[in-house]
Amino acid sequence: MTRFALTLEYDGAPFAGLQRQANAPSVQEAVEDAVFAVTGQHATLHAAGRTDAGVHALAMRAHVDVETAIAPFRMMEALNAHLRPRPVAVTACAAVGDQWHARFSCTGRAYEYRILNRRAPPTLDAGRVWGIGRPLDADAMDRAAQALVGKHDFTTFRSVQCQAASPVKTLDRITVHRAGERVLVETAARSFLHHQVRSMVGCLALVGMGRWEESRVADALAARDRQQLGLNAPPHGLYFVHAAYPPEDRF
Amino acid sequence: MTRFALTLEYDGAPFAGLQRQANAPSVQEAVEDAVFAVTGQHATLHAAGRTDAGVHALAMRAHVDVETAIAPFRMMEALNAHLRPRPVAVTACAAVGDQWHARFSCTGRAYEYRILNRRAPPTLDAGRVWGIGRPLDADAMDRAAQALVGKHDFTTFRSVQCQAASPVKTLDRITVHRAGERVLVETAARSFLHHQVRSMVGCLALVGMGRWEESRVADALAARDRQQLGLNAPPHGLYFVHAAYPPEDRF
Incomplete structure (x- = not known):
């Protein structure tokens, strides 16, 4: 074999x-x-x-x-x-x-979420980015995102279909930065709940648009209530980018 | 109006x-x-x-x-x-x-040609790059390309359907460089003949694969003979990237 x-x-x-x-x-x-x-x-x-x-x-x-x-x-x-x-x-x-x-x-998973932030809809990137016409404040998104880092009960950011035994996960990293017309969200953890990345990105987008105060992300997390979720980002902007393995398991 | x-x-x-x-x-x-x-x-x-x-x-x-x-x-x-x-x-x-x-x-046009150079075929980039499995020597391609810069009769690199009055054009710039799995060809001129960029890229790809000596690009140009064309690169790797206008016509 x-x-x-x-x-x-x-x-x-x-x-x-x-x-x-x-x-x-x-x-x-x-x-x-x-x-x-x-x-x-x-x-x-x-x-x-x-x-x-x-x-x-x-x-x-x-x-x-x-x-x-x-x-x-x-x-x-x-x-x-x-x-x-x-x-x-x-x-x-x-x-x-x-x-x-x-x-x-596998000891770690990393995802990237790609937003095309401009008035015109995506053409060459259609189906590969989330197009948001309203200007996003990527710095505000990045600041708000830091409340999610660490060990938390992510019930707010978890799909009702999620089959994980526990809603408690440790988020190692989440960053938001602008690259021209694109706003990129990068995040890594040992593992994620179902819809967790899309749910986090959805709320951060509301912050970026100015519809949510930055502090509301931390409040939504603390509420541990799916009803506090602002927005679930669409799947087509999301990319699985990396799986990590311990050194002895590399090849 | x-x-x-x-x-x-x-x-x-x-x-x-x-x-x-x-x-x-x-x-x-x-x-x-x-x-x-x-x-x-x-x-x-x-x-x-x-x-x-x-x-x-x-x-x-x-x-x-x-x-x-x-x-x-x-x-x-x-x-x-x-x-x-x-x-x-x-x-x-x-x-x-x-x-x-x-x-x-318009006083200048610039194109970019994108090659995905790896064994695996394109997936997310399908229809947006030319997939070439054989390893390309981008430095050799870049060196060979320099023979095309300047004022020349580009008959070899011109479609038989080309309607331009003259096959003589001045190529301002053509560069080839590698960026990870991608090999990018960038070129600019006041104007191009029909299929000129794709014809130049096709011959450079043959150089990159080692099927053409670097000097053969200059020979093909000098021949002014469409029969000397090695390969016409497919259209789906080609991007029109920039049109230049004189300062007084900018807005």
């Missing part, structure tokens, strides 16, 4: 999410179908994180176990040949020991 | 080009239809350059003449409302004097 660690890049638009669904296309189904086409084996894709419908990934980490003599580079090439023309690609592939698990060995 | 100078951004994918066509959607048709919807007038869109089917623009400059009391900002907002959901947007709009002509006042 060979465990192949895969790095996946995908456009979330045509998918109902990363995870396999009964009646809708998923990234998992696309990759598992490609693995079957290449190896003749039904393998399960294990991924570092679960992304929702419409959410993108620049470098999702995942693994599959298959009985094969194919070298990792040929495996990557063959998977990409079968994945075309769907917008999912394997950008790196390595054979790893079976102590390495894409999900359970 | 008010002359509105427009800055246009568009995704070239769904269009048969900038210029109006009898039986296919064009950027010109989309914008002229929007102008008619807003003002009730049939105006002709004059643009700084003509882009082919599939070619994108980050900042095409154009103008329309209409009898209207609408202020430029409202004009931009109204045009964008009518352009949706097509991937064309007016990113800037100003009222200018009728001595300013988007095409005839």
Whole structure:
């Protein structure tokens, strides 16, 4: 048995999410179908994180176990040949020991949220950014965001469908900065609740527009009440950008 | 009569080009239809350059003449409302004097060509970059490209459909550099022949792959023979990025 660690890049638009669904296309189904086409084996894709419908990934980490003599580079090439023309690609592939698990060995996840802040709607970036016409104060968003850093009960920023056992998470980092017409939110944690990033970004956008006082983000967090959520940002601005592993599990 | 100078951004994918066509959607048709919807007038869109089917623009400059009391900002907002959901947007709009002509006042055009140089095919960038799997030597491409700078007969790099009176053009600048997985070609001239940028990029890609000696670009240019063209790069990696106007025509 060979465990192949895969790095996946995908456009979330045509998918109902990363995870396999009964009646809708998923990234998992696309990759598992490609693995079957290449190896003749039904393998399960294990991924570092679960992304929702419409959410993108620049470098999702995942693994599959298959009985094969194919070298990792040929495996990557063959998977990409079968994945075309769907917008999912394997950008790196390595054979790893079976102590390495894409999900359970992962010690940190990082996301980026991209806002296009201008009057004109997105064209080349349509479906890949959240277009906000009203001018955003990125500095105010960044200041307000710092109240979210640390260990908190994130019930306010958690989807009602969230299946996590506890709403308590530790947010390691969240920053907001402007790059020309773009406002970028970057955040990292060991793990996130369902919709947590989109919920945080939605409230920060209200701060950026001046509709919320900066301090209201801290108040919403302290309330531990989903009704205090101002706005859930749309999925198509969200990118899974990095999964971290401990040094002994790097390859 | 008010002359509105427009800055246009568009995704070239769904269009048969900038210029109006009898039986296919064009950027010109989309914008002229929007102008008619807003003002009730049939105006002709004059643009700084003509882009082919599939070619994108980050900042095409154009103008329309209409009898209207609408202020430029409202004009931009109204045009964008009518352009949706097509991937064309007016990113800037100003009222200018009728001595300013988007095409005839324009003294320089700049294009960027984007190559994604990695084994995996493009996903999020599909239709927006030329994916080349074989490693490119961007430094060799840059060196070879310098033979094209200056006043030359560009017959080798000219489409057989090109309607320009002369094949002689002066290329002001062409540079190639790598930015991570991307190889970017930037070029500027007063004007270009039909397919000139794509033809130059195609030959430079052959140099980058090691299939052409660096000196062969200069040889192909000197031959003034379309049969010497190595490769025409695909349209979807090409972006019109800038139109220059003399200081007295800026606004």
